[in-house]
Amino acid sequence: GQNIDQPTEMTATEGAIVQINCTYQTSGFNGLFWYQQHAGEAPTFLSYNVLDGLEEKGRFSSFLSRSKGYSYLLLKELQMKDSASYLCAVRASTASKLTFGTGTRLQVTL
Amino acid sequence: SAVISQKPSRDICQRGTSLTIQCQVDSQVTMMFWYRQQPGQSLTLIATANQGSEATYESGFVIDKFPISRPNLTFSTLTVSNMSPEDSSIYLCSVLVVARRGEQYFGPGTRLTVT
Numbered sequence: 001g002q003n004i005d006q007p008t009e010m011t012a013t014e015g016a017i018v019q020i021n022c023t024y025q026t027s028g029f030n031g032l033f034w035y036q037q038h039a040g041e042a043p044t045f046l047s048y049n050v051l052d053g054l055e056e057k058g059r060f061s062s063f064l065s066r067s068k069g070y071s072y073l074l075l076k077e078l079q080m081k082d083s084a085s086y087l088c089a090v091r092a093s094t095a096s097k098l099t100f101g102t103g104t105r106l107q108v109t110l
Numbered sequence: 111s112a113v114i115s116q117k118p119s120r121d122i123c124q125r126g127t128s129l130t131i132q133c134q135v136d137s138q139v140t141m142m143f144w145y146r147q148q149p150g151q152s153l154t155l156i157a158t159a160n161q162g163s164e165a166t167y168e169s170g171f172v173i174d175k176f177p178i179s180r181p182n183l184t185f186s187t188l189t190v191s192n193m194s195p196e197d198s199s200i201y202l203c204s205v206l207v208v209a210r211r212g213e214q215y216f217g218p219g220t221r222l223t224v225t
Contacts, residue, residue, distance in 0.1 A: 001191070031212060041155070042202055042219040045111065048211060087152065091212075095141065098204075098214060100152045 001028045004101035011107045012078055020073045020104045022088035027060050032096060033088040034073045035056065036082050043087055075106075084109045113138055113218035123193055131220045133203030136212050136224045138183040141206040144176070145216070148199045153155045156201075186220040193224045 003025045007110040024032070030049045035043035049055060049064035049071060061074040074084055085105050089098040113136040116151055122171055123129050142159040157165040165178035180186040182212065203217040 035216075040221075042200075042216045045213060045215050048213045050211070066140065088151075091214075097155045097158065098153075100154075102152050 002090065002092065002099040004088055004090055005103040008102065009105045009107070011109060012075075013048075014078055014080060014108055014110055015023045015073065015077050016019075016078050018078060020069045020075070020086050020106065022073070022101060024069050024071070024088070024101075026069075026090050026092050026099070028059065028096075029066060030091045030096070031055060032062075032064055032071045033087075033089040033091070034060075034071075035089065037085045037087060037103070039084075043082050046074045046086075074102040078108050080108050080110075082106065111118050111172055111213070112139060112215050113115045114203055114205060114215060116203055116217040116220050118220060119218065120221040122225060124225060127158060127193055128189055128191045129193065129222060130153050130187050131201055131203075132187045133188070137182045137207075139205040140208045140213045141168075142180060142186045143204040143206075143214075144186070144188045145202040145204055147202060147219075153202065155218065157189070159188075166203055190222065193222075198222060198224045 002053040034046040046054040047062035054063045059076045064071045067101045085103040087103045115134045117132045127160045133174040143188045144156040145153045147153050155168050156171045157167040200219045202219045206214045
């Protein structure tokens with residue numbers, strides 16, 4: 001089976017750095033995704049990690065450790081517009097579906 | 111990335127009726143999926159839309175309730191049949207782009223309210 005865990009809610013201050021963790025247990029692994037979803041909108045693709053290590057893309061970075069079944073999304077220089085839900089999803093094989101965690105609701109405050 | 115459009119963006123429908131949602135992608139993609147997101151919930155896969163053949167449904171979803179078509183590599187439809195208020199949800203088309211390392215993107219979604 002597939003199990004993906006991430007915190008339900010987080011709060012951080014504008015300008016700060018926040019790390020959102022995701023742990024997973026899946027039968028097979030073909031990549032881990034992070035999406036951003038603002039209320040009432042569709043998920044927006046942020047990152048896709050297949051190999052171990054850190055991938056940086058502007059203010060957002062994503063890290064993967066396959067041996068630990070662990071990933072995190074790092075958001076730097078937080079802005080108010082970063083207030084959203086962040087979804088972690090895992091694909092078990094090349095042709096399989098994405099399995100989503102429940103999402104982490106991030107609130108950025110002044 | 112792929113540009114994905116969905117029609118309609120939202121609709122309010124009466125119980126017992128059916129609604130067909132269209133998904134159009136601007137480039138040929140390997141795989142297309144239909145997801146549902148109920149209020150306050152995460153995304154749940156309904157089915158994988160297969161080109162020229164019957165869709166592959168997830169547990170709990172059946173073809174009679176959610177018929178799907180995919181006549182070519184860039185277009186798919188999802189029909190929500192004999193709707194009830196429990197079908198009120200956001201329905202999302204998603205595509206897997208092999209040329210982009212297998213990245214997967216979502217369309218803007220269709221917000222359905224059943225009264």
